Amino acid sequence: MKKIILSASWLLGISLFSSPMASTHWNQFRGPNDGVAPNAKLPINFSDTKNVKWRTPIHDLGWSSPVIWEKQVWVTTAKKDGTELFAVCVNLETGKIEHDIKVFDVANPQNEWSHLNTHATPTPIIEAGRIYVHFGSYGTACLDTQTGRKLWERRDLNCDHRVRAASCPIIDGDLIFLTYDGVDQQFVAALEKENGKTRWMTKRTYKSGRVPPKDKPNDNRKSYATPTIIEHDGKKQLISPAAEATYSYDPSTGKELWFIRHGSGYGYNVTCRPIFRHGLIFTNSGISKKLFAIDPSGSGDVTESHIKWTTRRGVSNIPAPLIVGENLYMITDSGGMVSCYNAKTGKQIFSERLGGLQNHWVSPVYANGKIYFFSKDGGASVIEASSEFKVLSKNEFDTVFVSMPAIAGDSMIIRSDTHLYRIAKGYEIKALPKIASTTKRSKNTKGLSKKPQQRNPNNIVDVTAYYLGGKTNSKGIFECSFLIEEPGVPKDEWPQVKFTGDRFQAAFSGYKQYQKVNLDLAKRTALRKK
Incomplete structure (x- = not known):
């Protein structure tokens, strides 16, 4: 890890409105103060490497948001088919995994409409010594945060969630x-x-x-x-x-x-x-x-x-509003329309578009005069929290954001579909391994750009890969992804490549999950391994 500027601001312990311990206790979904951390000094410019203290891969798939208690960050995750459910604890300071606990096995998981939800979407809630992890009808459990021991469980409370909890x-x-x-x-x-x-x-x-x-x-x-x-x-x-x-x-x-x-x-x-x-x-x-x-x-x-x-003007289905002072802010699920209302009267103050790819399932958060938005398309936008619409920055990740951020002191923990990041001023880490011949997503179009990036002819374009699965996204376009084998690199650090476009459905949708293939990244074709 490359450290640019020595910063000890996280030691100061910033308090949230009514919670004296809130600087290190983001204990639940949207935190102790509905997404508000008034004194947190967060960077407005960040990326997969810039102003990142650490980045930790989280196995399998889950959309639960991180919760924080003192030096622990917890999330839940699950096998993509829902047969195994886990709770994972990461050290806040180092990003190292401290606990990886299988909580439940599931005999008959729901797998219809798999693109709409995961099997580990409910955010847990944590307090001193205990974390309560919840998977809807699959079960609820209380774990000891120091030992990881299961203290109690309930698996008899059930309903048909249809698309999981x-x-x-x-x-x-x-x-x-x-x-x-x-x-x-x-x-x-x-x-x-x-x-x-x-x-x-x-x-x-x-x-x-x-x-x-x-x-x-x-x-x-x-x-x-x-x-x-x-x-x-x-x-x-x-x-x-x-x-x-x-x-x-x-x-x-x-x-x-x-x-x-x-x-x-x-x-x-x-x-x-x-x-x-x-x-x-x-x-x-x-x-x-x-x-x-x-x-x-x-x-x-x-x-x-x-x-x-x-x-109904500017109201979303999924992201919740954010209230700062007398202003209420919202962002639409699609289109990136940000609206501001007077919370007391309902009078609209402004309605403006962020622009670009903006499909939002994440509720905004507030810190030190700024509002942070994260999109499913890997965008992270920051605006000024005022009665005037002013964009301060637009940041891009080559990933997906569905989970709520958590704020601890002067840093923010965000979860993508593959990693946890600790965003803080003055740090930089190495980029994830790049895949030869993959095309960079255009800022204005979803999926592969029409004009591919030029390739180094010495790069390897025929690789061994594992099919992770495919689905139709919210716009009705087929997406699928592969895990690329990299000899000498730990498996949890192997990179992924995603193909977007209906032309790939016939070629790839017949593969089984984790099927081993030869993947030609230049031609975007795959052959089964014998």
């Missing part, structure tokens, strides 16, 4: 809360943190009566949102979005307090975690893309009485 666990007091919004049944459960025993379970009550497409029965009942705990008028509420309604429950008993209906359109596939600011709850309706600002003081059905403002 995504809702993350949260904790409050002595309880951990789990969400199951499947196509068959929908409920929230509270378990005792100490032993995993059920304290209460509450079923969802509201049904709109809408009929989903015939090929996806009950699709309007499934959802993937993560709840949050708020305190209003001296009483706690568990705010839990479902597919067709957002509910408030008494977190100690599970009693339903109030709900709002998501209204016209199919309000399912909700992924937004609610935010509580300025006395209002901000959440959205999923596919119907409607943002709500809700007064949490009501009871029963409060749809007509307690929604203070609502909008």
Whole structure:
């Protein structure tokens, strides 16, 4: 590792608004303060090598976001076919893997619509000495963070997620809360943190009566949102979005307090975690893309009485809003449209495009006057957090970002589809091995550029590779990837190459996962190894 500038700023311990230990405790999905780290001094220019302290490969595939407690960073991952589920711990300072724990074996994993989700998408939640890892209907477990020993597990809470689970666990007091919004049944459960025993379970009550497409029965009942705990008028509420309604429950008993209906359109596939600011709850309706600002003081059905403002302009399905001061920021799932609203009134302040490839599944984060956006296309954009749209930087990685960043002191941990990165000022690391004759992705088009890069004739273009799989992406274009064998290099550091385009589907889709092939990178063809 090449160290450019000696920086000890991470030792200073920066605190987040209400959490004195938040500089080293990014304990849950979106962190302890809904994606806000006000004093973190992060670089605005970074890449796969620049301003990177370390980069650690994570085996297999998962979209869970990293969580941090003191010197540990944890993520979950899974075999691509879902048969094995893991929890991985990385040392925050060195990037070295400290634990790699198989948590569960899965006999019959769900593998339909594999391009829409992974088998390890819910983000775990961590506290002193314990981490709670959740894989939806596959199971939930509590692990000792020092030894990796499993303290308890539950595998009897089930629903049909259809495209696997995504809702993350949260904790409050002595309880951990789990969400199951499947196509068959929908409920929230509270378990005792100490032993995993059920304290209460509450079923969802509201049904709109809408009929989903015939090929996806009950699709309007499934959802993937993560709840949050708020305190209003001296009483706690568990705010839990479902597919067709957002509910408030008494977190100690599970009693339903109030709900709002998501209204016209199919309000399912909700992924937004609610935010509580300025006395209002901000959440959205999923596919119907409607943002709500809700007064949490009501009871029963409060749809007509307690929604203070609502909008559809610039609202996303997957990324959640970010609130900084009185401003609410959003980015659309596709197109890179950034919108800013006054959070109290709903008045739109601006709506501008970032430009280029911008397909966002990652909610933005805020640090020290700046907002960071990460796209599925490997882009990382930074804008000024103000009432004027000002782009500060655009950075590119040759990877995919789906997971939320985590912030610790003056550094940020981001997870791609293959690696964990620690982004911090003053460091530089070596580039990943390059693949001969691969074409660089154009900034303005997805997949392979029409004009290939010139090759060094001495480079090897006929390599041994392993087929990792193919799928149709969100734009309906076929993508597939290969792992390139590099003798003398550890297997977890072997590079990958991806081919994008429907012309590759007939050539490659018949291969089995991990099948060994001869790959001609010049002609982009493969032959089976004998």
